[in-house]
Amino acid sequence: MPQKIAHIDDDPDIRDTVRRILTMNGYEVDSYHTSADFINALNNPESIPDLAILDVMVESMDAGLKTYVELHEQFPGMQAVFMTSLGDMILPYFVDKSQEWVCIIEKPVEPAVLLSIIRDRLDRNPSKLNSSA
Amino acid sequence: MAEIDFSWSDRNHQFDIAAAREKGHKLSNEILVENIRWFIIFRWTVVAGLILLQVFFLTASETLAWLGVKENQTWPLAVSIILSGTNFAYIYALDFVKPSRYNSPSANLWAQIIVDLICLSIVVHYVGSTATPAPFFYILHIALACIFFSAIESLIVLIIVVVMYTIVLVSESGMFIYVYQSIMVGAQVVPDESLNKGRVLLWMVSLNSLFLIVWYVVSRLSIVVRAHEQHLKEAMEQVKQAQYNKDQYGMLVTHQLKAPLDAIRSKINLINGGYCGEVSSDIREVLARIDKRGAGMSRLILDMLRLERLKASVHTPETMEQISVAAVIARAIDKLEPVANARNIKLDHATQDFWVVGIPEQLEIILENIISNALTYSYDNASVEILSAVNFQDATGNITVTDQGIGIEEKDLPNIFNEYFYSPRAVVHNKSSSGIGLSLVKIAARNNNIKIRVSSTPNLGTTFTIVFHNILPPGGNAD
Numbered sequence: 001m002p003q004k005i006a007h008i009d010d011d012p013d014i015r016d017t018v019r020r021i022l023t024m025n026g027y028e029v030d031s032y033h034t035s036a037d038f039i040n041a042l043n044n045p046e047s048i049p050d051l052a053i054l055d056v057m058v059e060s061m062d063a064g065l066k067t068y069v070e071l072h073e074q075f076p077g078m079q080a081v082f083m084t085s086l087g088d089m090i091l092p093y094f095v096d097k098s099q100e101w102v103c104i105i106e107k108p109v110e111p112a113v114l115l116s117i118i119r120d121r122l123d124r125n126p127s128k129l130n131s132s133a
Numbered sequence: 134m135a136e137i138d139f140s141w142s143d144r145n146h147q148f149d150i151a152a153a154r155e156k157g158h159k160l161s162n163e164i165l166v167e168n169i170r171w172f173i174i175f176r177w178t179v180v181a182g183l184i185l186l187q188v189f190f191l192t193a194s195e196t197l198a199w200l201g202v203k204e205n206q207t208w209p210l211a212v213s214i215i216l217s218g219t220n221f222a223y224i225y226a227l228d229f230v231k232p233s234r235y236n237s238p239s240a241n242l243w244a245q246i247i248v249d250l251i252c253l254s255i256v257v258h259y260v261g262s263t264a265t266p267a268p269f270f271y272i273l274h275i276a277l278a279c280i281f282f283s284a285i286e287s288l289i290v291l292i293i294v295v296v297m298y299t300i301v302l303v304s305e306s307g308m309f310i311y312v313y314q315s316i317m318v319g320a321q322v323v324p325d326e327s328l329n330k331g332r333v334l335l336w337m338v339s340l341n342s343l344f345l346i347v348w349y350v351v352s353r354l355s356i357v358v359r360a361h362e363q364h365l366k367e368a369m370e371q372v373k374q375a376q377y378n379k380d381q382y383g384m385l386v387t388h389q390l391k392a393p394l395d396a397i398r399s400k401i402n403l404i405n406g407g408y409c410g411e412v413s414s415d416i417r418e419v420l421a422r423i424d425k426r427g428a429g430m431s432r433l434i435l436d437m438l439r440l441e442r443l444k445a446s447v448h449t450p451e452t453m454e455q456i457s458v459a460a461v462i463a464r465a466i467d468k469l470e471p472v473a474n475a476r477n478i479k480l481d482h483a484t485q486d487f488w489v490v491g492i493p494e495q496l497e498i499i500l501e502n503i504i505s506n507a508l509t510y511s512y513d514n515a516s517v518e519i520l521s522a523v524n525f526q527d528a529t530g531n532i533t534v535t536d537q538g539i540g541i542e543e544k545d546l547p548n549i550f551n552e553y554f555y556s557p558r559a560v561v562h563n564k565s566s567s568g569i570g571l572s573l574v575k576i577a578a579r580n581n582n583i584k585i586r587v588s589s590t591p592n593l594g595t596t597f598t599i600v601f602h603n604i605l606p607p608g609g610n611a612d
Binding site: 011057085086087090108109 | 384385387388391392394395396397398399400401402403406408435438439442
């Protein structure tokens with residue numbers, strides 16, 4: 001069964017690019033336009049991904065960060081990476097958060113880099129996660 | 134139907150003495166503790182003075198007789214014992230007893246004021262309540278109470294002072310029965326009784342009135358100063374908030390400018406990665422050029438945000454840390470090696486580690502920008518040398534970055550750290566130069582107290598020397 005990856009980004013070109021790269025490398029991708037869509041989808045256990053790729057500035061300045069906090073609380077073991085145009089410039093907004101848990105990929109999407117990071121993160125978390133809620 | 138009331142009144146930011154009085158702004162415990170310690174030290178000097186006076190009384194009986202001062206006086210010793218004992222008690226309460234409602238800095242200060250006023254009253258009684266300036270020392274306590282307490286509390290201190298001074302006067306006058314003008318000074322002239330009563334009354338009324346006036350003036354001044362202090366504190370908070378809002382705005386603008394470029398470059402990467410089928414070498418070449426220009430623009434956009442953040446950090450200093458210079462160099466090389474490899478430039482490095490105190494991210498900015506510049510303005514297949522060394526003679530540490538690139542002309546050298554400066558020669562060599570990199574270095578160097586020396590010969594190369602003062606021994610921890 002392919003591993004499931006959720007991707008949240010308001011830019012359709014970025015969504016399309018990530019979907020193409022990941023599906024062609026054997027992953028199942030659920031793309032979401034907004035963080036709210038993704039959080040709502042998590043109510044369905046079938047939609048819970050193995051890894052989430054979050055954008056920071058979707059809907060609002062820090063919607064991605066809020067999603068990250070919510071995700072971390074609800075699914076503490078779920079891997080998540082940020083993919084943002086701002087790269088490590090958003091780090092000052094990560095107050096008191098584990099640097100180990102936070103992984104930031106700077107756009108543009110580089111297929112080899114993206115795949116390498118996702119494989120590395122999924123290797124840390126091989127089994128499907130259960131909600132702690 | 135939605136309805137919102139908008140208001141842009143500046144009322145909240147206006148200076149309001151009445152409000153300050155109502156709030157009765159008190160000083161923070163930190164300030165009180167700091168001053169309590171100062172008072173304790175000051176009191177030890179008073180104790181020393183009193184002991185010296187006691188020694189004088191014991192050893193200079195002839196001089197005392199000549200001055201008309203009575204012998205066998207022991208009050209300086211008694212007062213110095215009281216002051217020393219209570220001083221130890223204040224220190225014990227401050228440093229060795231858990232803070233509580235009854236052991237707060239404010240309570241400590243109250244105890245000090247009351248004990249000091251009792252001791253001062255004893256001194257005034259013995260030295261002379263109407264014949265010497267001793268009673269004027271009450272004013273010092275009133276002024277201090279106005280500074281450290283609220284207006285109401287300082288009024289209570291005033292009342293205590295008035296009561297104590299009045300008791301001293303009344304007790305000395307024996308309910309207006311004749312006493313000497315000073316118990317310490319011997320009676321050489323017996324004054325007229327009614328004249329003495331008049332003088333006691335005159336001192337009582339005039340000095341107590343003076344105490345009241347001093348209390349009024351100083352307490353009002355204190356309220357004004359505290360209100361201004363509060364106003365300043367609020368203004369600082371507003372500046373901080375404005376800085377935060379400005380940074381968020383900068384991030385938003387940066388994001389909006391860079392996001393379309395990222396989408397374009399992501400699609401280029403998709404094609405280059407073979408996800409859209411085979412493409413001709415001509416198309417690949419065109420895509421590479423588009424990507425290169427896009428990358429330059431992305432760098433410029435991020436550098437502008439970095440520049441704004443660094444400028445802001447001058448006003449809000451970040452926490453300094455102990456940093457290993459070798460680690461910073463290793464990170465910079467790790468990051469820039471792919472850039473060097475792409476142009477077949479060799480990155481040679483020999484590092485002698487030393488530790489410095491600085492802002493880690495800003496040291497990285499300095500080194501990355503200087504090495505990145507060296508790579509940018511080097512010719513292909515050249516080499517860039519990075520060395521770090523400690524100069525034990527003057528306790529400085531240096532990082533030297535040397536390239537064999539296009540160099541900098543003498544007339545351009547003084548301007549290279551200016552914002553958006555780039556020389557025509559530099560633009561010919563690197564069309565995507567933003568002119569921001571070295572201004573980032575300048576601000577970061579200023580924030581970290583670092584000097585930078587630049588020497589260059591056109592067409593032969595440039596050497597940047599980053600000079601760190603006050604370096605730490607290996608492993609950090611200067612102490």
